[in-house]
Amino acid sequence: MLTRENLCNAKRIVVKVGTSTLTHATGKLNLLRIEKLARELSDLANQGKQIILVTSGAVGAGMDRLGLKEKPKTIPEKQAAAAVGQGILLHIYEKMFGEYGQIVGQVLLTRADSVNRKRYTNSRNTLMALLNQGVIPIINENDAVSIDELKIGDNDTLSAMVASIIDADLLIILSDVEGVYTANPQTDPKAVLLSEITDITPGIEELAGGPGTMRGTGGMHTKIQAAKIAVNSGVAMVIATGGREGIVREVLEGNNIGTIFISKENRLQIRKRWLAFGVSVSGRVTVDTGCERALLEGGSSLLAAGVTDVNGDFEQGNTISIVNEGGRELARGITNYCAEDVKKIMGAHTHDITQLLGSKPYDEIIHRDNLVLLV
Numbered sequence: 001m002l003t004r005e006n007l008c009n010a011k012r013i014v015v016k017v018g019t020s021t022l023t024h025a026t027g028k029l030n031l032l033r034i035e036k037l038a039r040e041l042s043d044l045a046n047q048g049k050q051i052i053l054v055t056s057g058a059v060g061a062g063m064d065r066l067g068l069k070e071k072p073k074t075i076p077e078k079q080a081a082a083a084v085g086q087g088i089l090l091h092i093y094e095k096m097f098g099e100y101g102q103i104v105g106q107v108l109l110t111r112a113d114s115v116n117r118k119r120y121t122n123s124r125n126t127l128m129a130l131l132n133q134g135v136i137p138i139i140n141e142n143d144a145v146s147i148d149e150l151k152i153g154d155n156d157t158l159s160a161m162v163a164s165i166i167d168a169d170l171l172i173i174l175s176d177v178e179g180v181y182t183a184n185p186q187t188d189p190k191a192v193l194l195s196e197i198t199d200i201t202p203g204i205e206e207l208a209g210g211p212g213t214m215r216g217t218g219g220m221h222t223k224i225q226a227a228k229i230a231v232n233s234g235v236a237m238v239i240a241t242g243g244r245e246g247i248v249r250e251v252l253e254g255n256n257i258g259t260i261f262i263s264k265e266n267r268l269q270i271r272k273r274w275l276a277f278g279v280s281v282s283g284r285v286t287v288d289t290g291c292e293r294a295l296l297e298g299g300s301s302l303l304a305a306g307v308t309d310v311n312g313d314f315e316q317g318n319t320i321s322i323v324n325e326g327g328r329e330l331a332r333g334i335t336n337y338c339a340e341d342v343k344k345i346m347g348a349h350t351h352d353i354t355q356l357l358g359s360k361p362y363d364e365i366i367h368r369d370n371l372v373l374l375v
């Protein structure tokens with residue numbers, strides 16, 4: 001397990017850099033910063049580390065080239081900006097990494113590449129092949145073509161999914177803020193930096209606000225969601241400022257900077273990681289405390305008797321979240337019943353399902369084999 005003291009042992013490292021770090025307040029690319037990042041990551045690759053860069057900035061770079069002062073409002077306009085900007089970004093990375101003799105390869109992903117298990121495995125194989133040849137994959141969401149339903153939507157989540165897919169040791173998210181504060185430091189001067197988070201409780205999730213600038217996308221909220229994916233996949237995560245030169249090296253030296261999220265000791269099996277994080281969540285069921293205990297401590301399947309509420313319009317076969325009465329997400333899994341049927345059978349005993357629905361195709365709403373615990 002990685003802690004600050006042994007971060008230097010991280011071998012496979014995903015670094016995510018946000019638009020707020022890659023651009024100036026003018027909206028133009030911060031070339032000096034990109035150059036320094038390329039130099040630092042190339043040097044780490046020279047040391048034998050396997051580095052993956054997840055970069056935002058396509059929409060920002062495209063907006064600048066197209067002379068747009070505000071973020072495009074319609075999806076096609078945003079996609080057009082991304083199409084223009086992605087080329088610019090890659091051209092610059094290719095040039096700057098090339099200065100240090102480092103080969104890079106562009107990989108553009110969408111949710112479709114993880115929803116389907118074959119494509120999930122294929123993405124992993126491609127990335128591993130690049131790493132095995134000493135290439136730094138440069139990843140972004142394929143914004144120009146991804147449709148709403150199959151969008152990952154933000155690169156914090158994308159970077160955590162990538163880290164999960166390739167069994168990374170560490171994910172470093174570089175932003176325009178030092179780490180997670182007790183409140184948004186841009187609006188609350190009394191906010192205090194949290195150095196270490198061992199448990200992502202609902203309280204921690206509540207601290208996280210939206211983006212700091214109109215250039216950023218998800219703010220701290222998506223970074224905390226990303227941390228949930230990372231730690232449950234056995235990947236430690238650090239949020240740190242991308243504004244400081246040498247920041248990645250400092251993190252790896254174990255300096256007390258930014259916020260570290262300690263990963264769970266047991267990495268989920270790959271199928272369970274795919275189930276929990278590759279697929280979109282289509283709805284939510286709330287369970288009572290007895291059911292919570294049975295799931296967490298008893299290794300049980302989810303039965304109708306423990307369900308107290310249903311949200312969302314999910315179908316049989318969709319992935320749904322199981323939350324406790326305090327709203328904490330306990331698990332995710334593939335449901336055997338659609339939302340309408342769960343509403344009819346919630347609170348009922350298994351032997352009453354036939355009477356309530358006219359048939360009972362399954363005893364459990366989610367079978368244990370198709371369920372992943374997240375706490």
Ligand SMILES: Nc1ncnc2c1ncn2[C@@H]1O[C@H](COP(=O)(O)OP(=O)(O)O)[C@@H](O)[C@H]1O
Pocket residue numbers: 017018019020021056174175176177179180181182183184185186207208209210211212213215216217218219220221
């Ligand atoms: N609790 C918090 N701690 C730190 N930053 C926060 C918090 N809540 C909201 N934020 C905001 O999140 C911003 C970083 O996210 P974002 O603007 O999306 O940047 P990026 O482009 O790096 O993803 C910070 O600048 C800050 O304004």
Ligand SMILES: N[C@@H](CCC(=O)OP(=O)(O)O)C(=O)O
Pocket residue numbers: 017018019020055056057058059060082140141143153154155156215216217218219
């Ligand atoms: N894929 C988009 C970035 C999405 C995103 O999450 O942006 P950010 O919050 O700046 O990391 C782009 O390249 O513009």
